[in-house]
Amino acid sequence: MQVDTATKPESPTDRSYSPRSPTRFSKHIILTTYPGQIGIDPVPLNWGAPDAKSRGPVIASRSGTLLKRRNAMGAHGGSYSIYNALAIASGDLDSDFRPDFRNSEPTFNFPWQPAWADKTKIVSMDPYGHDIVDQFREELEAGWDIRPTMAVTRANMKLAEIGEAVRDGKLEVDGSIVVDSTGEVRVTKVAVEPVWYLPGVADRFGVDEGTLRRTLFEHTGGSYPELITRPDLKVFLPPIGGLTVYIFGPPERVSDENVKLALRIHDECNGSDVFQSDICTCRPYLAFGIREAIREAQNGGSGVVIYFRKEGRALGEVTKYLVYNARKRGGDTADKYFTRTENIAGVRDMRFQALMPDILHWLGIKKIDRMLSMSNMKHDAIVQSGITIHERIPIPEDMIPNDSRVEIDAKINAGYFTTGKQYTMEELATVRGRGWEKWEDVTH
Numbered sequence: 001m002q003v004d005t006a007t008k009p010e011s012p013t014d015r016s017y018s019p020r021s022p023t024r025f026s027k028h029i030i031l032t033t034y035p036g037q038i039g040i041d042p043v044p045l046n047w048g049a050p051d052a053k054s055r056g057p058v059i060a061s062r063s064g065t066l067l068k069r070r071n072a073m074g075a076h077g078g079s080y081s082i083y084n085a086l087a088i089a090s091g092d093l094d095s096d097f098r099p100d101f102r103n104s105e106p107t108f109n110f111p112w113q114p115a116w117a118d119k120t121k122i123v124s125m126d127p128y129g130h131d132i133v134d135q136f137r138e139e140l141e142a143g144w145d146i147r148p149t150m151a152v153t154r155a156n157m158k159l160a161e162i163g164e165a166v167r168d169g170k171l172e173v174d175g176s177i178v179v180d181s182t183g184e185v186r187v188t189k190v191a192v193e194p195v196w197y198l199p200g201v202a203d204r205f206g207v208d209e210g211t212l213r214r215t216l217f218e219h220t221g222g223s224y225p226e227l228i229t230r231p232d233l234k235v236f237l238p239p240i241g242g243l244t245v246y247i248f249g250p251p252e253r254v255s256d257e258n259v260k261l262a263l264r265i266h267d268e269c270n271g272s273d274v275f276q277s278d279i280c281t282c283r284p285y286l287a288f289g290i291r292e293a294i295r296e297a298q299n300g301g302s303g304v305v306i307y308f309r310k311e312g313r314a315l316g317e318v319t320k321y322l323v324y325n326a327r328k329r330g331g332d333t334a335d336k337y338f339t340r341t342e343n344i345a346g347v348r349d350m351r352f353q354a355l356m357p358d359i360l361h362w363l364g365i366k367k368i369d370r371m372l373s374m375s376n377m378k379h380d381a382i383v384q385s386g387i388t389i390h391e392r393i394p395i396p397e398d399m400i401p402n403d404s405r406v407e408i409d410a411k412i413n414a415g416y417f418t419t420g421k422q423y424t425m426e427e428l429a430t431v432r433g434r435g436w437e438k439w440e441d442v443t444h
């Protein structure tokens with residue numbers, strides 16, 4: 001394989017870069033590195049090791065001598081890595097900044113699970129990513145740039161639907177989970193950034209590692225040349241969103257097989273989740289999931305909602321709105337729901353649930369008593385990863401907004417779980433969404 005030169009002798013941009021910090025970069029730009037290159041000596045990283053120390057720290061930094069010792073490609077922060085670069089470019093942040101992690105440790109110590117040491121069970125997050133500060137204290141004190149990729153905290157939250165459920169007598173105030181009559185709820189939260197073990201990720205998608213590396217390289221505009229030049233580096237921090245776990249009730253119950261678990265896996269839909277647009281069932285199902293998770297915790301079990309940053313089936317909002325327009329202009333019926341997406345995105349869904357079960361294994365979940373989801377893709381991914389699902393709970397009919405019937409009925413027809421009506425394609429053609437009749441831009 002032909003790859004461009006590893007180094008350039010000198011770049012004019014170096015000297016003219018910024019008067020504020022003329023020495024921010026070395027004169028040489030290292031475009032990429034190679035396994036046999038002088039000084040290249042990655043810190044050992046044994047994915048699937050039984051503890052953090054024998055596994056080794058994930059080091060992605062290119063700062064100073066770490067360029068030669070790093071054992072991971074990409075950058076910390078997922079999609080926010082670009083903002084980090086902007087902060088350095090603007091001079092607001094020193095490129096050699098080292099965080100002070102004092103008092104940032106988890107509010108709950110999640111118990112070690114066998115899956116943390118199983119390189120087939122967890123491939124898309126660092127199972128020790130929450131415990132970096134404790135495990136690699138010496139290295140941090142010596143100036144190594146090692147960053148947590150997970151954080152565990154606790155919070156109070158207030159959701160309009162939960163307040164209503166309390167007022168309507170559908171949820172009780174117990175003083176511990178639901179703390180007052182306004183519906184304020186206590187929650188433990190876990191934020192997770194993506195850390196990919198490439199051989200494991202390739203395996204999940206049924207492709208060889210080389211194909212995965214080449215495709216990631218080509219279709220990120222050639223942004224990560226080491227995907228090609230450093231086959232010895234197996235870990236990649238991709239520039240994508242992560243996930244957040246919301247745990248209701250005592251977090252130690254999540255992995256307790258003797259109590260019931262209610263769980264919702266929710267993929268981001270900003271328009272509905274936050275701004276409550278009514279074209280889909282996302283926010284109502286999320287609110288229902290939270291309510292049932294709270295109820296299970298109040299009954300002595302555990303409730304978990306996991307929120308994945310996969311906006312618009314991981315197609316993004318621009319594609320999503322283009323699809324909305326195509327739907328509304330083409331006569332919005334449920335039989336054409338998926339075709340409209342396929343026309344614009346090429347596929348109907350890019351969420352690929354193959355990596356999703358990792359977080360469940362990290363939490364030590366072995367069975368789900370009440371799965372608050374109708375998605376067959378999520379169900380199949382979880383079951384295939386070895387977790388049992390006892391019961392699937394569809395969104396209640398009275399929580400489905402009128403305009404979102406198109407979406408939910410099309411999904412049911414395509415295989416989504418339901419205990420209600422199944423539609424034929426002929427019937428779907430009669431399930432119609434709201435038009436734009438009252439909007440000036442289409443009546444002109």
Ligand SMILES: [Zn+2]
Nearest residue numbers: 269272280282
């Ligand atoms: Zn939605």
